[in-house]
Amino acid sequence: MTPQDTPSPEKRDIEALRQQLTSGKTQKQYSAIAQLAQAGDTGLTYLMDYWREQPQITPSPLLGKIHQTLYAAKTPATENFLRNYLPSGLVPLKSDRQVDYQPLAQHLIAQEFLEGDRLSLQKLCEAAGEAAQNRKWLYFSEVDKIPVTDFHTVNTLWLTYSEGKFGYSIQRELWLAQGKDFSKLWDKIGWRKDNNWTRYPNEFIWDLSAPKGHLPLSNQLRGVRTFEAILRHPAWAS
Numbered sequence: 001m002t003p004q005d006t007p008s009p010e011k012r013d014i015e016a017l018r019q020q021l022t023s024g025k026t027q028k029q030y031s032a033i034a035q036l037a038q039a040g041d042t043g044l045t046y047l048m049d050y051w052r053e054q055p056q057i058t059p060s061p062l063l064g065k066i067h068q069t070l071y072a073a074k075t076p077a078t079e080n081f082l083r084n085y086l087p088s089g090l091v092p093l094k095s096d097r098q099v100d101y102q103p104l105a106q107h108l109i110a111q112e113f114l115e116g117d118r119l120s121l122q123k124l125c126e127a128a129g130e131a132a133q134n135r136k137w138l139y140f141s142e143v144d145k146i147p148v149t150d151f152h153t154v155n156t157l158w159l160t161y162s163e164g165k166f167g168y169s170i171q172r173e174l175w176l177a178q179g180k181d182f183s184k185l186w187d188k189i190g191w192r193k194d195n196n197w198t199r200y201p202n203e204f205i206w207d208l209s210a211p212k213g214h215l216p217l218s219n220q221l222r223g224v225r226t227f228e229a230i231l232r233h234p235a236w237a238s
Contacts, residue, residue: 014039018046018182030163037069044073048081064160066093071109085104091156096147099126101157108161113215120154126152135205143229151235158216163208166215172231174213182224189213 002096017039036043047066052168057063067090070078089109092100104123107116125132127150128142151168158167162179171189178184186192190211198204218230 006073008148010039010042014042014046016051017043019048021050026062026164029062033065033069037073041077044070044075044078048078051081051085057090059156059160061160061162061164065163068109068161069113086185088212091153091160094149094153095127096149097127099123099150101153104154104156105157108157111161113162113166114159114201117216117218119217120158123150123154124218129167138226140223140225140229142235143226146233148233148235151233152238155235162215165210165212168216168230168233169236171213172236175231182228 001177014036015214017036018033020028024032033047036046047070051057051063051066054063067082067086070082089102089105091105091162093105094210095101101123104116104119107113107119121137124146125136127146128138129145132142132145153169159169164170171185174188175182175185178188186197188211191214200217204210204217
């Protein structure tokens with residue numbers, strides 16, 4: 001190999017990050033994405049190339065992280081890429097009630113989790129029907145009125161744009177793991193600490209440093225019956 005053929009240290013580092021992205025464990029993959037973003041245009045190009053090389057694009061926390069990274073970069077190249085490859089986003093925003101989930105998607109892509117949580121409740125109320133929409137919160141008896149399609153849309157948005165940490169399905173997994181014991185679940189997801197309830201909104205954690213399952217809150221703070229209805233929604237059988 002001639003000196004001209006020898007890769008520069010920067011190129012070797014980026015190639016190592018690409019290998020980490022394609023074959024590493026999950027947390028190492030997220031780390032590689034962050035480091036590639038910090039490498040500027042060259043690293044962002046690798047992320048766009050990785051996306052193009054995927055045989056099939058389906059929502060996942062890893063692709064969600066890449067989407068968020070390219071969205072945050074706001075360079076001409078990444079904005080052009082997003083227009084061409086993600087004109088409608090990564091997650092199909094399906095609704096059986098014609099609910100517009102685009103505002104929710106935008107907040108979660110931007111990791112604006114507090115506003116995303118508020119919008120999740122608003123959108124679930126819209127999907128549940130006029131009474132819930134006008135009241136702006138859900139009765140437990142209204143949860144089953146939310147179509148499975150809409151429920152999956154909201155949950156998939158949270159999963160995809162939180163590195164797989166947040167979402168109703170995550171909360172349900174933890175609830176089942178605790179033997180459906182809500183008292184244990186509150187402590188596990190950070191809604192209670194030392195027998196003191198976490199105060200909304202300032203004591204909740206609105207970023208990825210939060211415990212797994214910490215978000216979304218949506219309507220759960222109104223009592224266990226609504227939360228339990230969400231965790232027992234027919235969506236989990238499909």
